[in-house]
Amino acid sequence: MLNQKIKTTGWFLILLILTASAAHAAQNSEFKIKPNQLGIGTFFAGQDITLCGTLPTGGEIMIEVIGPPKDAKFNIKGRVGPFWMNRGKVELEKAPFLYVLLLPGTQKWGAQLPSLGVGVEHLEQIITIRPENLDHKMIFEQFIKLKRSEHLYGQKEAAIHYVTENQKTKKFEATFHFPSSTIPGEYRIATTVLQDNRIMNRAVHHFQVEEVGVIKSIHELAYNKELIYGILCVVIALFVGSVMGLFFGRSEAH
């Protein structure tokens, strides 16, 4: 009887240690973003970043890349007689400019994503639609359809690759492509670590995207000295137009 109790306690302790070490490993799973920030310069055409780290051998990881919230105002089209036309306006608050979920290719994740609180469909819980008397389901579906067509929203299966490191941990790596229409701001890169389909750890990493050089200077001038910027735009356009006129006029004379 005593032996039985000792055995049970022993197994319990072993399980406790294993679970604790797995949780510890999960909580301490490393995560790196390379490069650690992104600069939008004159010739920016989109850029890849690498997301990598380690996690427990039996674990899975999902990575969300979430853009800064951006005003999303839209016209809603509707039918009047035989014609399709704008019938009203709608505003989607707290909608991230970009949302991409990167998934490992070890299984089909579709059905369980909402219960894990990740995925494009889950955004319906976050986004507020105004005015409230509109058909929220239709608006949300159309919004997602539009964003997907712009490659700004999406879910990518088999986007995370694993390499076994040792018996306890494995390495993961994913590449995310910031599209050419990336806007500056603070992006969030959220990781969700799963063990036996249960969430073991969630973490959010911040990633800065900034305009640099001439692009930054023009943006600041346009937003801080609007009138001077407007007049400069006209003066330069007049100058270029006149120079081209003179150039063509002379070449014609010769």
Add this chain to the structure above:
Amino acid sequence: MLHIYLPIAQHSVLLPVIIGLGFLVGLLSGLFGVGGGFLMTPLLIMIGIPPTVAAASDSNQIVAASASGTYAHYRLGNVDFKMGIYLLIGGVIGGTGGVQIIKILRQLGNADFLIQITYVVMLGVVGSYMFIESLQSLRTAKQRETGPTAQKQSAYARLISMLPLQTRFERSGIVLSPIVPLVLGGFVGVLAAIMGVGGGFIMVPIMVYLLRMPMHVVVGTSLFQILFTCMNVTVMQAYSNRTVDFVLALLLLVGSTIGAQVGAKLSRRLKGDQLKIFLATIVLIVMVKMLVGLLLHPHFLLSYYGGD
């Protein structure tokens, strides 16, 4: 390497595409004296530029294209400055009134429907009339060359000749009361404000058919008027809405200024009626495109605010 990032549109674009678009619209501008906004803005939206930025930056590039085109036509003696100034004054007054009208229409609801239907009807009527008239004119050109035929004076012509302050417009070779270009300029200003375009494609037919100006003078004078309208729009958009993307405008105007010069030279090789047929064809194509857009089920039921 061929990409460039637009600081206000916050979008990366391909250099050859933008310069090519500028050239195409500049060519139309030089050929027909239209700003090309009715064509350029939808094309920019198609490549991912936000609608408000597309429209405002297009105005900025039209400043360069029309300055270049006006200069080219001025050298050819094709700008009637006197007529242009009257039309411009009327346009500014009409445009200001048009902005108020659109506010009232929006409050009444279904303003967009009225705007789009007006657009389709106007384009259809103007395009069809210009096309048929020019075609008939080309066919009977031989007969006209043999000797001028006596034309019966229309009721419109009689009305115009009865107006006070009859003035001679040397460059256009016509005698007219300044009230006519002021009123017609005002009418185009109202329509341009309601439709959200520069109004060149309405102004040109009005100059040809209602002011009876020669086609080559029409092109230069229209460009002169568009130049000032777009200067005003650019400054106002930059100041009020911060929607002018100078980098986009600069790329477009590199293409459009060259296109405008090529267009101005091409226009001299074409007869007035041929020019009118080409413009009428473009106007009708835009009309059909708009009509199809109104009738077919749209792919997306949401469109960015500020777009079509």
